[in-house]
Amino acid sequence: MTISALRALLDEELPDVPRHPAPQIPHTARNPHTARKRKRMNQQPAVPGPRPAQDTTPSYDDPPLSTGALLAWAIAHSTKGIARKGVQARELLAELRTLRADAERIAQADAEEKRLLEALAAVRARKEQLRPRRKTTAPGTATATQAAVRAWARSKGLPVAERGSIPASVVEAWKAAQGGAR
Incomplete structure (x- = not known):
């Protein structure tokens, strides 16, 4: 799975999560050696004959697929490696959903705990106000009297x-x- 495909998955599943803006790298600038090689392959052949196949690698300008469509494509793909990555991506997304739900439950529990602690502090303060005050003697008075x-x-x-x-x-x-x- 490419970084752009994973990013598209994340953007679709979790659109509200802020992410660090990644620089947009042109497709051919990934590896200078493959860029030169691809350039040579796309040049006109010196000898007449069949033309080389067009580069079908998706560019960064293509509109992103929906997560479901991309996963369905990958899982149904005839290449085992792509199908395996599709299954892995689906499992990772399921795990991310579970982790996010757990994190939300923990945040709710933390908020409830804070609210309850504040309520407990208020009850304790009221209880302290209602408790009768003890009569105390000045420090050292009891000892001097004794x-x-x-x-x-x-x-x-x-x-x-x-x-x-x-x-x-x-x-x-x-x-x-x-x-x-x-």
Whole structure:
């Protein structure tokens, strides 16, 4: 399959896909050796006799065939190589269609995931607003208060540990001694 035939297939099947513009190369400029050879073959023979057959290679100016018509021509061709390439092209196009459909499904799933994540973030924000706020003390206040309670308890001869929680009875006695202000 030639590049131009493959390009025609792709252009017909996927017309909306942007492609890099390929330079248009004249038919005879592909290979300078074959161009010279073709030129010699098309010259008039020196000896009278039958004329050489005209070059039937399609030019770039020919209108492109539809993909279906080109595949049908290739698959039905008597040359095994052309028929094989037609079958390969049909299989490749089927695979490309499958890959494109899969890519579209993945893009849809990504969009849905993004939408759901945004909705989840909004729900979490609402939930956080509705959650009751905890009363917190200023940093270091609890430690300073605990130190004061421990010092007061030791001065009164009450048993209290160096670390850990202070018994509720000691805290209540401290609050009462402070005049219930705290």
